[in-house]
Amino acid sequence: MVTIISGIALLLITLAAFSLFSLKMPKGQAAMSGMANAAVATFLVEAIMSYIAGDLFGISFFKDVGSIAGGMGGVAAAALVPMGMGASPVLSMCAGVAVGGYGILPGFIAGYVVGLIGPVIEKKLPEGLDVIVGALAVASVARAIAAFVNPGVTMVLSIIGKTITEATLTSPIIMGFLLGGIIKMICTSPLSSMALTAMLGLTGLPMGIAAVACFGGSFTNGTIFKRLHFGNNGNVIAVMLEPLTQADIVTTHPIPIYGSNFFGGGIAGVGAAMLGIVNNAPGTASPIPGMLAPFAFNAPGKVVMALAIAAVGGGIAGFIGSIVFKKFDEGAKSVRI
Template sequence: METIIGLSLLIFALTLFSLFSFKAPMGKEAMSALAGTAIATFLVEAVHNFISGDLFGIEFLQEVGVSAGSLSGTIAAILVPIKMGVNPVFAVVAGAALLEVGIIPGFVAGYLVGIIAPKLEEKLPSGVSTIVGALVLAPFSRFVAVITIPIVDATLLNIGDMIVIASEQSPVVMGFFLGGIIKVICSSPLSSMALTAMLGLQGLAMGIASIASFAGAFANGVLFKRLKFGDNSNVVAVMLEPLTQADIITTNPLPIYFTNFLGGGIGGLIAVYFGIVSNAPGTASPIPGMLAPFAFNAPITVVTALILAVVGGLLGGYIGSTVFLLASKKKVVLKTSQN
């Protein structure tokens, strides 16, 4: 039952996430900024606080990590309006008011500032708009964030908690399906980093998402190479960041998403086998997914898991590409016989 609930809530969250991204004004831009926030805060915190600091004892870098992790709400409230095209001064004003606020309330505040700031600027004289805008938007941003906190705790973070519980109760099933779904999202126009940041995934669930994202990169590489989706530069690019190849992905969604699901699912199972955990939500992408687990697991365990994830990703890519190569050959034979 925990598995069913966890997967159902994940799909529900993904549906909400998709609706916002594609239907809300400037939704894609806002979600892209949220993914950038996760890198600027959670990834920096994971690497420098827990690896450079706890593991290597470099106090200065640990301070860098602690500082970055504590400012997730502030950075979200700044990056989101900037990505939406707002005057940078207004964006910084919105973020400066959000001391000790989490990433999602900061995101909501930043998004609403991104909607109203241009209208406010239009109605005020140019010499007055900056001062009045700053004085109005700062308390507005703080007010929105404060009233959003209990709503986020009761919805998105609760969904994330249920997914975490389901991953612990039924690790094998959740490892495959969660890993597969996260990698498909990673290769879609959506953002797996933004989704995992919104849900606040931690522990084994986030470990699954991280390793799955890394493994799926190699599945993508094999698929692009064998099905001749572009040249070698496209192969490298899709492995590092799938969204750089959005034109190819949207043209060939079925083989790419199918293969990503296989590669991500295998990567998720490997994460479960080695008990990989991560408390850095929002790092579900190939490179962040490779780095963040080192902060929360024994290095030799992570290295072993990553090596096997490469093998698993290559296997998933080979299986997926073989299925569609055979399917394409069958289509050619049928067309030839019909002619």
């Protein structure tokens, strides 16, 4: 029980820090969006190309593509984060290539600093010198920051990731429900479950639970949106494929959506835990990647069964949630009247 509590507590602390950064830091949401894009460009490509097309189907070319992409997490983060924050593509790429060899979080931190100082450098330097001097300055700053923060962030995130893994292996069913529910809530929020799981470096059963939970929770979202009339049919499809596209509706109706998502993701997580679904591609906690990545590391039949349980469980959670919160909303309206 102590292991479970410590694992969930560390996850919630990380989530709180993640949320505060996104909401309070200058251009925090843009930076986190760049981090999620970096996870797609590296870990998702690695999962599909290397582990499925390469290992499963034996195509060596795709194996090479995925392996190379998977090792570029730091480079992608250091380039895409400042680019998303408004820095020029040239300076963003200078930051990216300079942090080669470092992980995605050191790259993210370096990229965030470059995202803040890059536009200032471009503005202060005379035209003609801004690219040359800016490129040299940005590359040096990015590399120095990545080298400085790497030992500390690697140690802290390793401790958190190992604690969550130990808790999951100790009590897989309980952690399947709690971890699946929490990750699906994050997946649906304006934050990024892909970025969070990438930073933590989750692999194995915890990442399998997170991936399947994000897939199963899509059916929770679809059911909630449809039955409570949150938008039109296009919104229903969009929230199932990628919840971040419907952030305006989600933030307008947080209680029914997040409340139902916790149980939908939790049920999906329990199914994944019972079947022992592993996923060694961190950062694939999103509906479509979460559906595909587990096929690279598990027997196809077992994955199909886990996805079926997740879809049914997610749909049931959404159906029950729509009934509960519809009555709650009607009761609240009658009290106001």
